[in-house]
Amino acid sequence: MFYEIAPAVFADIRNRNGYSQENLMNEWNIPEHQLISSGSSGKSGCFFIISNDSTYMLKSIEKREEKLLQRMAHDYHGHLVKYPDSLLMKVLAFYGLKTKIGRSSFIMFNNLLKVTLSIDEKYDLKGSTKDREASKAERKKTVPCLLDNDFNALKRKLHFGNELKANFMEQLRADALLLSRFDAMDYSFLVAIHKKKPEDEHLFTNWVTPLILDSQLGKRVCTIMSSERDEIYFVGIIDIFTFYDTEKKVAHTAKSFSYAPDSLSTINPQDYCKRFCAYVDSIID
Numbered sequence: 001m002f003y004e005i006a007p008a009v010f011a012d013i014r015n016r017n018g019y020s021q022e023n024l025m026n027e028w029n030i031p032e033h034q035l036i037s038s039g040s041s042g043k044s045g046c047f048f049i050i051s052n053d054s055t056y057m058l059k060s061i062e063k064r065e066e067k068l069l070q071r072m073a074h075d076y077h078g079h080l081v082k083y084p085d086s087l088l089m090k091v092l093a094f095y096g097l098k099t100k101i102g103r104s105s106f107i108m109f110n111n112l113l114k115v116t117l118s119i120d121e122k123y124d125l126k127g128s129t130k131d132r133e134a135s136k137a138e139r140k141k142t143v144p145c146l147l148d149n150d151f152n153a154l155k156r157k158l159h160f161g162n163e164l165k166a167n168f169m170e171q172l173r174a175d176a177l178l179l180s181r182f183d184a185m186d187y188s189f190l191v192a193i194h195k196k197k198p199e200d201e202h203l204f205t206n207w208v209t210p211l212i213l214d215s216q217l218g219k220r221v222c223t224i225m226s227s228e229r230d231e232i233y234f235v236g237i238i239d240i241f242t243f244y245d246t247e248k249k250v251a252h253t254a255k256s257f258s259y260a261p262d263s264l265s266t267i268n269p270q271d272y273c274k275r276f277c278a279y280v281d282s283i284i285d
Contacts, residue, residue, distance in 0.1 A: 005094040005105070006073045013080060014092045017110070017220050024092075027051040028058075054114045055219070056092065058106055065241040066105040069094060072182040079178050085213050087222055087237045088175050112236040113192055115218035117200075119143050119234075121193040123151050126186070127272075127279030128265040151283070158191065158284045161227035164210050165284050168224075173277050175237055180273035186242040186265050189280050192234040204229055244269045 004010070014024070028051055049058045061069070069076075073094070080086050093108040113119065122145045126132065132148035160168060172189075179187060196204055204225070212223045217232070224233040244266075267275070 001098045068243040117194040123191040125189040127275045159226040176273045183244045183269045185269045185272040187240045194232040
Protein backbone atom coordinates (compact mmCIF):
# COMPACT_ATOMS: atom_id res chain seq x y z
CA MET A 1 0.00 0.00 0.00
CA PHE A 2 1.37 3.39 -1.06
CA TYR A 3 0.26 6.42 0.99
CA GLU A 4 1.11 10.05 1.74
CA ILE A 5 2.41 11.27 5.10
CA ALA A 6 1.34 14.77 6.24
CA PRO A 7 -0.30 15.38 2.84
CA ALA A 8 -1.71 18.83 3.68
CA VAL A 9 1.71 20.13 4.77
CA PHE A 10 3.51 19.12 1.61
CA ALA A 11 0.61 20.03 -0.69
CA ASP A 12 0.88 23.57 0.65
CA ILE A 13 4.65 23.59 0.06
CA ARG A 14 4.01 22.48 -3.53
CA ASN A 15 1.40 25.19 -4.05
CA ARG A 16 3.56 27.93 -2.58
CA ASN A 17 6.44 26.95 -4.83
CA GLY A 18 4.36 26.72 -7.99
CA TYR A 19 4.31 22.95 -8.51
CA SER A 20 0.87 21.90 -9.78
CA GLN A 21 -0.73 18.51 -9.25
CA GLU A 22 -1.12 18.17 -13.02
CA ASN A 23 2.58 18.75 -13.62
CA LEU A 24 3.41 16.34 -10.83
CA MET A 25 1.34 13.55 -12.39
CA ASN A 26 2.79 14.15 -15.86
CA GLU A 27 6.33 14.12 -14.54
CA TRP A 28 5.90 10.74 -12.87
CA ASN A 29 3.97 9.09 -15.69
CA ILE A 30 7.08 7.17 -16.69
CA PRO A 31 7.08 3.82 -18.52
CA GLU A 32 9.27 1.31 -16.69
CA HIS A 33 11.86 1.18 -19.48
CA GLN A 34 12.32 4.97 -19.28
CA LEU A 35 12.95 5.22 -15.54
CA ILE A 36 16.11 7.21 -14.90
CA SER A 37 18.33 6.52 -11.92
CA SER A 38 20.69 9.20 -10.68
CA GLY A 39 23.50 6.66 -10.92
CA SER A 40 24.28 6.86 -7.21
CA SER A 41 22.80 5.10 -4.25
CA GLY A 42 24.96 7.01 -1.77
CA LYS A 43 26.73 5.65 1.32
CA SER A 44 23.43 4.84 3.01
CA GLY A 45 22.25 2.56 0.23
CA CYS A 46 19.27 4.81 -0.51
CA PHE A 47 18.23 5.11 -4.12
CA PHE A 48 17.15 8.01 -6.31
CA ILE A 49 14.76 8.18 -9.25
CA ILE A 50 14.60 11.24 -11.51
CA SER A 51 11.34 12.37 -13.12
CA ASN A 52 10.67 12.83 -16.85
CA ASP A 53 12.36 16.20 -17.38
CA SER A 54 14.52 15.99 -14.23
CA THR A 55 12.45 18.55 -12.31
CA TYR A 56 11.83 16.17 -9.40
CA MET A 57 13.78 13.51 -7.56
CA LEU A 58 12.39 10.66 -5.47
CA LYS A 59 14.67 9.32 -2.74
CA SER A 60 14.25 6.47 -0.29
CA ILE A 61 15.07 7.48 3.28
CA GLU A 62 16.17 5.59 6.37
CA LYS A 63 13.90 5.09 9.36
CA ARG A 64 15.70 7.71 11.46
CA GLU A 65 15.36 10.25 8.65
CA GLU A 66 11.66 9.45 8.43
CA LYS A 67 11.20 10.00 12.17
CA LEU A 68 13.04 13.31 12.03
CA LEU A 69 10.96 14.56 9.09
CA GLN A 70 7.76 13.59 10.86
CA ARG A 71 8.85 15.50 13.97
CA MET A 72 9.86 18.64 12.12
CA ALA A 73 7.33 18.66 9.22
CA HIS A 74 5.15 21.45 10.61
CA ASP A 75 8.10 23.60 11.71
CA TYR A 76 9.81 22.99 8.36
CA HIS A 77 6.62 24.13 6.59
CA GLY A 78 6.35 27.18 8.86
CA HIS A 79 9.99 28.05 8.18
CA LEU A 80 9.44 27.97 4.40
CA VAL A 81 6.37 30.18 4.82
CA LYS A 82 8.30 32.67 6.98
CA TYR A 83 11.39 32.54 4.74
CA PRO A 84 10.25 32.15 1.11
CA ASP A 85 13.89 32.61 0.05
CA SER A 86 15.08 29.71 2.24
CA LEU A 87 18.04 27.77 0.87
CA LEU A 88 16.71 24.47 2.26
CA MET A 89 15.84 21.79 -0.27
CA LYS A 90 12.08 21.80 -0.92
CA VAL A 91 10.44 18.52 0.07
CA LEU A 92 7.28 18.39 -2.04
CA ALA A 93 5.84 15.06 -0.89
CA PHE A 94 6.46 12.45 1.81
CA TYR A 95 5.40 8.85 1.06
CA GLY A 96 5.20 5.53 2.83
CA LEU A 97 5.03 2.07 1.26
CA LYS A 98 3.81 -1.01 3.09
CA THR A 99 4.42 -4.48 1.66
CA LYS A 100 4.39 -8.01 3.01
CA ILE A 101 8.12 -7.84 3.64
CA GLY A 102 8.22 -4.46 5.39
CA ARG A 103 7.81 -0.74 5.18
CA SER A 104 9.74 1.95 3.29
CA SER A 105 9.62 5.73 3.13
CA PHE A 106 10.38 8.18 0.32
CA ILE A 107 10.61 11.92 -0.16
CA MET A 108 10.11 13.84 -3.39
CA PHE A 109 11.96 17.13 -3.80
CA ASN A 110 12.93 19.64 -6.45
CA ASN A 111 16.16 18.99 -8.32
CA LEU A 112 18.48 21.90 -7.54
CA LEU A 113 20.62 21.07 -10.57
CA LYS A 114 17.71 21.28 -13.04
CA VAL A 115 18.96 24.46 -14.71
CA THR A 116 19.11 25.65 -18.30
CA LEU A 117 22.81 26.57 -18.30
CA SER A 118 25.69 24.11 -18.43
CA ILE A 119 27.32 23.19 -15.12
CA ASP A 120 31.11 23.52 -15.21
CA GLU A 121 31.91 22.85 -11.54
CA LYS A 122 29.99 21.14 -8.76
CA TYR A 123 30.71 20.93 -5.02
CA ASP A 124 29.15 19.27 -1.96
CA LEU A 125 30.46 21.13 1.08
CA LYS A 126 30.00 20.43 4.81
CA GLY A 127 32.84 22.25 6.54
CA SER A 128 34.52 19.00 7.62
CA THR A 129 37.74 17.45 6.29
CA LYS A 130 37.78 13.74 7.26
CA ASP A 131 37.16 11.67 4.08
CA ARG A 132 36.06 14.78 2.24
CA GLU A 133 37.73 14.13 -1.11
CA ALA A 134 35.95 12.94 -4.24
CA SER A 135 36.62 9.32 -5.14
CA LYS A 136 38.63 8.30 -8.21
CA ALA A 137 35.42 7.05 -9.84
CA GLU A 138 33.70 10.38 -9.22
CA ARG A 139 36.65 12.32 -10.65
CA LYS A 140 36.32 10.45 -13.93
CA LYS A 141 32.91 12.00 -14.56
CA THR A 142 32.62 14.92 -17.00
CA VAL A 143 31.57 17.22 -14.14
CA PRO A 144 32.49 15.46 -10.88
CA CYS A 145 30.96 16.46 -7.58
CA LEU A 146 33.98 17.57 -5.56
CA LEU A 147 34.11 17.81 -1.77
CA ASP A 148 35.56 20.12 0.89
CA ASN A 149 39.22 19.15 0.62
CA ASP A 150 39.05 19.40 -3.18
CA PHE A 151 37.46 22.85 -2.93
CA ASN A 152 40.01 24.00 -0.37
CA ALA A 153 42.95 22.69 -2.41
CA LEU A 154 41.77 24.79 -5.36
CA LYS A 155 41.67 27.86 -3.06
CA ARG A 156 38.25 28.49 -4.56
CA LYS A 157 36.06 31.42 -3.54
CA LEU A 158 32.48 32.40 -4.35
CA HIS A 159 32.31 36.10 -5.22
CA PHE A 160 29.10 37.67 -3.85
CA GLY A 161 30.08 41.16 -2.77
CA ASN A 162 29.61 42.47 0.78
CA GLU A 163 25.92 43.43 0.71
CA LEU A 164 24.69 40.24 -0.94
CA LYS A 165 26.94 38.12 1.29
CA ALA A 166 25.47 39.69 4.45
CA ASN A 167 21.88 38.99 3.33
CA PHE A 168 22.74 35.52 2.10
CA MET A 169 24.49 34.52 5.32
CA GLU A 170 21.56 35.80 7.39
CA GLN A 171 19.27 33.40 5.51
CA LEU A 172 21.73 30.51 5.67
CA ARG A 173 22.10 30.91 9.44
CA ALA A 174 18.31 30.93 9.90
CA ASP A 175 18.06 27.71 7.87
CA ALA A 176 20.89 26.01 9.77
CA LEU A 177 19.44 27.04 13.13
CA LEU A 178 16.15 25.31 12.27
CA LEU A 179 18.05 22.11 11.52
CA SER A 180 20.11 22.31 14.72
CA ARG A 181 16.92 22.78 16.77
CA PHE A 182 15.80 19.34 15.62
CA ASP A 183 19.26 17.76 16.11
CA ALA A 184 19.88 17.41 12.37
CA MET A 185 23.46 17.34 11.10
CA ASP A 186 25.59 16.18 8.15
CA TYR A 187 23.73 18.45 5.69
CA SER A 188 25.59 19.98 2.77
CA PHE A 189 25.95 23.26 0.91
CA LEU A 190 25.50 22.34 -2.75
CA VAL A 191 27.22 24.64 -5.23
CA ALA A 192 27.00 24.37 -9.01
CA ILE A 193 28.93 26.88 -11.12
CA HIS A 194 28.41 28.06 -14.70
CA LYS A 195 31.33 29.96 -16.16
CA LYS A 196 30.71 32.79 -18.61
CA LYS A 197 31.00 31.85 -22.28
CA PRO A 198 30.89 33.99 -25.45
CA GLU A 199 27.29 32.96 -26.14
CA ASP A 200 26.29 34.17 -22.64
CA GLU A 201 27.21 37.82 -23.26
CA HIS A 202 23.59 39.03 -23.48
CA LEU A 203 22.60 37.18 -20.30
CA PHE A 204 25.53 38.51 -18.27
CA THR A 205 25.23 42.06 -19.63
CA ASN A 206 21.51 42.38 -18.87
CA TRP A 207 21.51 40.67 -15.48
CA VAL A 208 20.03 43.13 -12.95
CA THR A 209 19.31 41.41 -9.61
CA PRO A 210 22.35 39.61 -8.11
CA LEU A 211 20.21 36.89 -6.46
CA ILE A 212 17.15 35.26 -8.04
CA LEU A 213 15.16 32.41 -6.52
CA ASP A 214 12.90 31.65 -9.46
CA SER A 215 13.78 32.31 -13.11
CA GLN A 216 13.99 30.78 -16.55
CA LEU A 217 17.40 29.46 -15.52
CA GLY A 218 16.00 27.23 -12.75
CA LYS A 219 12.67 26.86 -10.98
CA ARG A 220 12.96 27.47 -7.22
CA VAL A 221 16.76 27.36 -7.45
CA CYS A 222 18.79 30.07 -5.72
CA THR A 223 20.73 31.65 -8.60
CA ILE A 224 23.48 34.20 -8.00
CA MET A 225 25.53 36.31 -10.40
CA SER A 226 29.11 36.65 -9.18
CA SER A 227 30.23 40.14 -8.20
CA GLU A 228 32.88 39.88 -10.93
CA ARG A 229 30.11 39.00 -13.45
CA ASP A 230 32.01 36.03 -14.84
CA GLU A 231 30.20 33.16 -13.11
CA ILE A 232 26.68 32.13 -12.10
CA TYR A 233 26.17 30.09 -8.93
CA PHE A 234 23.30 27.71 -8.22
CA VAL A 235 23.22 26.92 -4.50
CA GLY A 236 21.14 25.24 -1.81
CA ILE A 237 21.23 23.18 1.38
CA ILE A 238 20.64 19.46 0.83
CA ASP A 239 20.50 16.16 2.78
CA ILE A 240 18.86 17.88 5.73
CA PHE A 241 17.23 14.99 7.63
CA THR A 242 20.17 13.13 9.21
CA PHE A 243 19.37 12.80 12.92
CA TYR A 244 22.11 12.84 15.58
CA ASP A 245 20.86 9.71 17.33
CA THR A 246 22.65 7.27 19.63
CA GLU A 247 24.34 5.51 16.72
CA LYS A 248 25.75 8.81 15.45
CA LYS A 249 26.89 9.79 18.96
CA VAL A 250 28.75 6.49 19.38
CA ALA A 251 30.34 6.91 15.94
CA HIS A 252 31.50 10.41 16.88
CA THR A 253 33.01 9.21 20.17
CA ALA A 254 34.82 6.30 18.50
CA LYS A 255 36.27 8.41 15.69
CA SER A 256 37.32 11.16 18.09
CA PHE A 257 40.03 8.87 19.51
CA SER A 258 41.75 8.75 16.12
CA TYR A 259 40.85 12.04 14.46
CA ALA A 260 40.43 15.67 15.47
CA PRO A 261 36.74 15.93 16.46
CA ASP A 262 36.25 19.11 14.42
CA SER A 263 37.38 17.31 11.25
CA LEU A 264 34.44 14.88 11.42
CA SER A 265 31.08 15.21 9.71
CA THR A 266 29.36 13.45 12.62
CA ILE A 267 29.40 15.97 15.46
CA ASN A 268 26.93 17.57 17.85
CA PRO A 269 24.22 19.35 15.77
CA GLN A 270 24.77 22.71 17.45
CA ASP A 271 28.52 22.52 16.78
CA TYR A 272 27.80 21.32 13.25
CA CYS A 273 25.57 24.34 12.67
CA LYS A 274 28.25 26.78 13.87
CA ARG A 275 31.00 25.13 11.82
CA PHE A 276 28.82 24.88 8.71
CA CYS A 277 27.90 28.56 8.84
CA ALA A 278 31.48 29.62 9.59
CA TYR A 279 32.81 27.56 6.70
CA VAL A 280 30.31 28.89 4.15
CA ASP A 281 31.06 32.42 5.39
CA SER A 282 34.79 31.79 4.86
CA ILE A 283 34.45 30.73 1.23
CA ILE A 284 32.36 33.74 0.15
CA ASP A 285 33.82 37.17 -0.47
